[in-house]
Amino acid sequence: MKPAILVVDDDEVMRQTLSDVLKKKGYAISTAETGGQTISSVKEHFFDLILLDIRLPDMDGLDVLKGIKEIESDLMVIVMTAYSDVQTAVMAMKSGAYDYIDKPFELEELKILIQKALETQNLKNEIRQLRRQGKEKHEGIEIFGNSPLIKNVMELIEMISQTPRTSVLIQGESGTGKELAVNAIHYRSKRVNKPLMKINCSAIPENLLETELFGYEKGAFTDAKGTKKGLFELANGGTIFLDEIAEMKSYLQTKLLRILENQRFMRVGGEREIVVDVRIIAATNKDLSALVNGGQFRKDLYYRLKVMVIEMPPLRERMEDILPLGNLFIEENNKELGKNVTGISEAASEYLLNYQWPGNVRELKNIIERAMILSNGKEILPDHFPIELRKGQMEGLEDRTSDTEDLALETVEKKHIMDVLMMMDGNKSKTARMLGISRSTLREKLKKYSIAAA
Ligand SMILES: Nc1ncnc2c1ncn2[C@@H]1O[C@H](COP(=O)(O)OP(=O)(O)OP(=O)(O)O)[C@@H](O)[C@H]1O
Ligand SMILES: [Mg+2]
Structure with missing residues (x-):
């Protein structure tokens, strides 16, 4: 998925030039002319970065910046300031801008700055991912074995790796290599350079699971002082692994189904839809069809996941x-x-x-x-x-x-x-x-x- 950038400038020539140049660089560009437009745009859409002219007709640019940060505290903002207006630049940095650039600037300089900002953002996400994985040792991706049963699994994985959007359900007893299969799929697929986020649905209390997965908006609950991105956003472009999916509560199953259907969701306490491009891999050691029959697992979700199933064979077979x-x-x-x-x-x-x-x-x-x-x-x-x-x-x-x-x-x-x-x-x-x-x-x-x- 292309990084999404919002270009904010009241000068039409500037807006046009920037969007042309940045589109060519492979970014998805939206534009806004005023502070008001900027704020409502941020409320409605998802951006990776904002390029913000600090001099706008309707609002003080610093207030716009603060407004953006209110909605989305870790959104990257690069502020465009007038030449030699050091004080505004300093204020902007204090208000949470990632960096600033003096007008007029060289386009090349801006491109580098944008790239740096996006890399920083990715790095932050990666660090969070590594922390999550904690002590986990480096993970294997090679599935080993010569039996026809495991050879079948390998072939299936090879095939699935080539279809980066298909969701996958992995079933198998404990210790059969379900997680290994997930690694194998992700690291063989086109998503290899994007994050692989893992979460065990049975290991986390229900209410935390929801915010871990979907994030929250400011004020979603008493402690929510800022915003937080969930794993689905952090995994954007990559893969999310939902282990022990059978333990997921019904209302979360519903939310998951929506993502599977149209790649959209809302953060907890949020009103805007966020679009993500994530492959979902779910695993379970339970018999999901039995849980469906017993009413503990949503039938529609089961069928949606079941499109591609890998059965990990037990070792005794x-x-x-x-x-x-x-x-x-x-x-x-x-x-x-x-x-x-x-x-x-x-x-x-x-x-x-x-x-x-x-x-x-x-x-x-x-x-x-x-x-x-x-x-x-x-x-x-x-x-x-x-x-x-x-x-x-x-x-x-x-x-x-x-x-x-x-x-x-x-x-x-x-x-x-x-x-x-x-x-x-x-x-x-x-x-x-x-x-x-x-x-x-x-x-x-x-x-x-x-x-x-x-
Ligand atoms: N075919 C295989 N070749 C090499 N190593 C394997 C193979 N299958 C499993 N392993 C190893 O066995 C261990 C258990 O595998 P894994 O964690 O993937 O199982 P699991 O199905 O996720 O288990 P659980 O249901 O308990 O979470 C891992 O260390 C994994 O690397
Ligand atoms: Mg496992």
Whole structure:
């Protein structure tokens, strides 16, 4: 979407020149002649930047500037001042102008200033996005696997990336890679250089969710001293990911439906419509059609989202991906942790292949990570797996405990220590406390059993 600029000047030649030049630069230009027009225009439309002549026939330019900021506190305004009127320039900056330019000016100079302003605006948005993502590590975009099921998903993603406006619904159990699919779509699409905004609808209280998504206008509620842009505006040109969409309350579903239909919405407490160009990707691990039947999810919204559906297959339905994925995670961790684990032993592989993976790929990833922490040697052995994985196995293989060696007290102790250590994420103090022994006793035992705890 082209950046939208409002050019305000009472001089017709100036207005015309500026709009011609800026249109050529690829901006969407609107114009206004008076302060009154400017204010009503800002109330009705959405602009990325305003180029404001400070000398207007009907109003003091500074008042116009203040008026704009009242409506939209973080709107970028570049003020055009008369040559050597330093005082007005200073006042304008104090009133929240981004910058000023003296008339007469070189068009080239103005173009650079505008570009800088828009970049600053983008940067601000990006910073807010990064803050939102918080500690999240750099995110993967490569979907890995050779099974026909996952190959299908990859093909679908490839196709969807080419249609940057289509909304997408991703369904799948926890840990199947729904978010990974979102990243893959966004970063392969034309929207790659625009923001990818993510929000988990179940993690945020209802009323906050609304303002997070749609922003608010000044005075929308008691605390709303200024205006705030919502994620839909911040994601403009890019993608918004609505995770756990099933948790969204009905009136928000309605608002979402409107955006899907005509790309328009209003901020909370607002009266003007804002137009955005955003691809919406929603995900859920619930059965949405069941929720529709039960009346908890809007049918029209469901059908609107359902146009393009990706079903992330559970790991147990694509067993052939388990070991290759396991080896991929070993490789990644070797690099990251400076380890040198060579692979998964045959016996350990058996365990992985016989497990049902309720937590899917995420569970596999965690189990491999933990096993690598525990494995002293070069290979991952069954001993390095947590109890639930081995338990599932034992049910299948009737009588493992008849193996006398496994009953030796020391073997049991070793396994127990490793299980607790894993449960505590490798934290030795917590593990010792849990086991009811001192840290130094734990250390001795770890040494005795050659358990390498990171
Ligand atoms: N096919 C895959 N190739 C490589 N890594 C994968 C694959 N699928 C999932 N992962 C990894 O597994 C982890 C879980 O994936 P992701 O967060 O995308 O799952 P999810 O479906 O969003 O889970 P939840 O429903 O719990 O939010 C991530 O670290 C992701 O990178
Ligand atoms: Mg997720």
